Amino acid sequence: MGDERYAKELDVAVRVVHLACSLCRRVQKRLITNGSDHVSSKDDDSPVTVADWSVQAIVSWVLSDNFRDQKLSIVAEEDTQSLSTTESVGLLTAVTDTVNECLAEAPKYGLQGPKKALGGAQILEAISQCNSTGGPIGRHWVLDPVDGTLGFVRGDQYAVALALIEEGKVVLGVLGCPNYPMKKELLDHHRNQKSITTLSSVSSETWDKGCVMYAQRGSGEAWMQPLIGEDGKFAGKHSAHRIHVSSIDDPALATFCEPVEKSNSNHSFTAGLAHSMGVKKKPLRVHSMVKYAAIARGDAEIFMKFARCGYKEKIWDHAAGVVIVEEAGGVVTDAGGRPLDFSRGVYLEGLDRGIVVCSGATLHEKLIAAVYTSWDCSNL
Numbered sequence: 001m002g003d004e005r006y007a008k009e010l011d012v013a014v015r016v017v018h019l020a021c022s023l024c025r026r027v028q029k030r031l032i033t034n035g036s037d038h039v040s041s042k043d044d045d046s047p048v049t050v051a052d053w054s055v056q057a058i059v060s061w062v063l064s065d066n067f068r069d070q071k072l073s074i075v076a077e078e079d080t081q082s083l084s085t086t087e088s089v090g091l092l093t094a095v096t097d098t099v100n101e102c103l104a105e106a107p108k109y110g111l112q113g114p115k116k117a118l119g120g121a122q123i124l125e126a127i128s129q130c131n132s133t134g135g136p137i138g139r140h141w142v143l144d145p146v147d148g149t150l151g152f153v154r155g156d157q158y159a160v161a162l163a164l165i166e167e168g169k170v171v172l173g174v175l176g177c178p179n180y181p182m183k184k185e186l187l188d189h190h191r192n193q194k195s196i197t198t199l200s201s202v203s204s205e206t207w208d209k210g211c212v213m214y215a216q217r218g219s220g221e222a223w224m225q226p227l228i229g230e231d232g233k234f235a236g237k238h239s240a241h242r243i244h245v246s247s248i249d250d251p252a253l254a255t256f257c258e259p260v261e262k263s264n265s266n267h268s269f270t271a272g273l274a275h276s277m278g279v280k281k282k283p284l285r286v287h288s289m290v291k292y293a294a295i296a297r298g299d300a301e302i303f304m305k306f307a308r309c310g311y312k313e314k315i316w317d318h319a320a321g322v323v324i325v326e327e328a329g330g331v332v333t334d335a336g337g338r339p340l341d342f343s344r345g346v347y348l349e350g351l352d353r354g355i356v357v358c359s360g361a362t363l364h365e366k367l368i369a370a371v372y373t374s375w376d377c378s379n380l
């Protein structure tokens, strides 16, 4: 990748995201089989699961173990509030078991696990040390342990997203997409079998091949690796395939994707934008940052997210996806055409209306122009 400045950071980040994906796959399988065990609701009513806390614990532990000489700053989605009460002892035990089961697999990914199993207190400490609020100065790791938790509990798409911000800029992004097969045909095959809804409808042989994508800012390259199965061996860079955005620049041929929930993005507004720029195909509604993954590897050309007025987008929902799409050749801005600003703390402060992601400049210009002419009649 040329610039070796972040070589160790990228290497560790890719390995730990693979490890986290393996954890998530196991927990999602259990969830689908046993119903909604250990799915809780947060204050904003969004779901949180054993996987969210467990992934945050292992990423925090592995980063601390590998960068002992640095004072780590980690910005991440989960806190330990609802995990540290007397009523949540069972939940903490489930997280502890899941973390230890996962860390026992660390050597398979070329990472070191702990000398002995972690206790509940160590796990709470690992989760709660991810309490940074980021900002314009220094280095901040940014983690969404399970992005698209709604998709995760539905047996659908979700992502593990880890990024590194330095002096306010995203310099590395790693996106694990455990239910996004390496080959588009497998996804199409899956979709044809009644959309991306149930794991059980697809043979594990094809479904198992989820992927991890990654990129380093300025390299001009983005990469994708297959997840490894139970008996597989992690092959590192040798298993990486270069990815590129789509070359389609005619809106009539373009596919646009957006959030599944209309509470997360105004579907009628985006339908109007798509129509006015000449998009003909139906939107592809996908949970999580898998939408960024779809643009980065050329499965779709446009991604729009227009949250309701007053909602503030968080940096962990975008950081990894943005750098991967940009290095794969795409364009990411707010609806005013400005780059997203990751330097102002936990939120994407100053975001103009919504987020637009395109495979190239031609589609992007058309989309920004459509926003410009449609905005007055929007109800956002």
Ligand SMILES: Nc1ncnc2c1ncn2[C@@H]1O[C@H](COP(=O)(O)OS(=O)(=O)O)[C@@H](OP(=O)(O)O)[C@H]1O
Residues within 6 Å of the ligand: 046, 077, 144, 146, 147, 148, 149, 150, 151, 258, 259, 260, 261, 262, 263, 264, 265, 286, 287, 288, 289, 307, 308, 311, 314, 317
């Ligand atoms: N009201 C509202 N508006 C906009 N965005 C919101 C809103 N509420 C939550 N979120 C954030 O959206 C993240 C999920 O985005 P998705 O694109 O995956 O949404 S969807 O599930 O496909 O509808 C989701 O990420 P996770 O919490 O990691 O799942 C949230 O950070």
Ligand SMILES: [Mg+2]
Residues within 6 Å of the ligand: 144, 146, 147, 148, 316, 317
């Ligand atoms: Mg998220």
